Amino acid sequence: MGFQWPLALLALLVVPALAGAYVWQLRRRRRRAVRYSSVALIRAAAPRRAAWKRHAPIALLLGALALLGLAAARPQVRADVPVSRSAIILALDVSGSMCSTDVEPNRLSAAQAAVREFVQAQDATTSIGLVLFSGFAQVAVAPTTEREPLTRAIDSLTTGRGTTIGAAILKSVDAIAEINPAVEPADPTAALGNDDAEAPGPARPPVRAEGDFAPEIVVLLTDGANTSGIEPVEAAQMAGERGVRVYPIGFGTRDPASMVCTPAQAAGQGTSGWGSAGGPGGRSFLVADEPTLREVAEVTGGEYFAAADADRLQEVLRDLPRTVAIQQREVEVSVGLVGLAVLLVGAGVWAAARWTAFPS
Known part of the structure; x- marks a missing residue:
């Protein structure tokens, strides 16, 4: 794979930066958490869900940003194409x-x-x-x-x-x-x-x-x-x-x-x-x-x-x-990456609405 605009790959640095900020924010919340005398009471009051579900929306969003960063660099792959193209x-x-x-x-x-x-x-x-x-x-x-x-x-x-x-x-x-x-x-x-x-x-x-x-x-x-x-x-x-x-x-x-x-x-x-x-x-x-x-x-x-x-x-x-009949040429795959990023954003919104919203 090659890139038409390789310098645009610098945009991918945003992804680890946001991931680091997210982890830092989680640790900060733990330090500020109020200590209750009864841990069992908190567990009974909190909704039951797997721990990974809380992090799924942000993970999907970061994945979408990574794909958009790759798409910005206009990646190309060698592919066989018919002579008609x-x-x-x-x-x-x-x-x-x-x-x-x-x-x-x-x-x-x-x-x-x-x-x-x-x-x-x-x-x-x-x-x-x-x-x-x-x-x-x-x-x-x-x-x-x-x-x-x-x-x-x-x-x-x-x-x-x-x-x-x-x-x-x-x-x-x-x-x-x-x-x-x-x-x-x-x-x-x-x-x-x-x-x-x-x-x-x-x-x-x-x-x-x-x-x-x-x-x-x-x-x-x-x-x-x-x-x-x-x-x-x-x-x-x-x-x-x-x-x-x-x-x-x-x-x-x-x-x-x-x-x-x-x-x-x-x-x-x-x-x-x-x-x-x-x-x-x-x-x-x-x-x-x-x-x-x-x-x-x-x-x-x-x-x-x-x-x-x-x-x-x-x-x-x-x-x-x-x-x-068959020839090789550079085919840009940016559109496919953008489409996949849109799907990840949609999945992240759905996960946030389903797994992080508190029941009424």
Whole structure:
């Protein structure tokens, strides 16, 4: 157990102080007691009750004060929580290669349908954020339980040049840091996603202990290889230091077909998209870089999934909550302690009325 406000535990000193004052008062009463010649007469006149019953009300009150003192320090315990009580960041590749028609009607349309279904299938209490990346990465929708802004953003995806997987990981970490103060933001210069960004400094000591994960996760869907910016594995190391797990999904076949975007997806570039499978940049950039994605998963404590077609992608996303069903997080128990303290106060009042009141 840990405490957010440990100094508040000093309030517990009130409990022994009051207990000592109570004992002192009892002894003082005994010294001042009037001595009667007949002890038997006093015993006959006094109501019969166990000695402990006289002290029960004050003991219950002191117990309630002790619980309130603990609650003031905001105690936290490590507990397993379902993924539905955390947040999921969806990092989606919207590079031009997502227009490849090896997955009908094209990769981007299939991904849109699968991700839309995934979002709608989640529990209403699950926060979901959306990060989009091509030549740069951006947080399109901050983590939210509202589904309308997410579906609207998914339905209006447009493609761009380049694939900055590393920058997408760091942007996702930043999105998590906004809702979880225990997660430090990533290096802002490394998240720029361009070659002019300064290289990150020496690696810092891990912020979290090994195996200690944040409850939030990143689901990274990409069909290609990193083309610029920070390397994915380097970005994954930064995410791993912060306890953020990344679950990469390599989408598409190993034989990209011609790339045909819809007018909306091409964003004014024409329905032929960004070129063909053998266009500039080389064919390697049009196929998911599985070795790198597997290493990203391993470094962060996540898991890699391959999805060659739309059906497999929907299956992966559908099973993902069960893959990450249980996570650990700090859960504050102050409310429970306050509730127990209220019960003790009520019990003390009842005991005082029943055991210390003299019969009429």
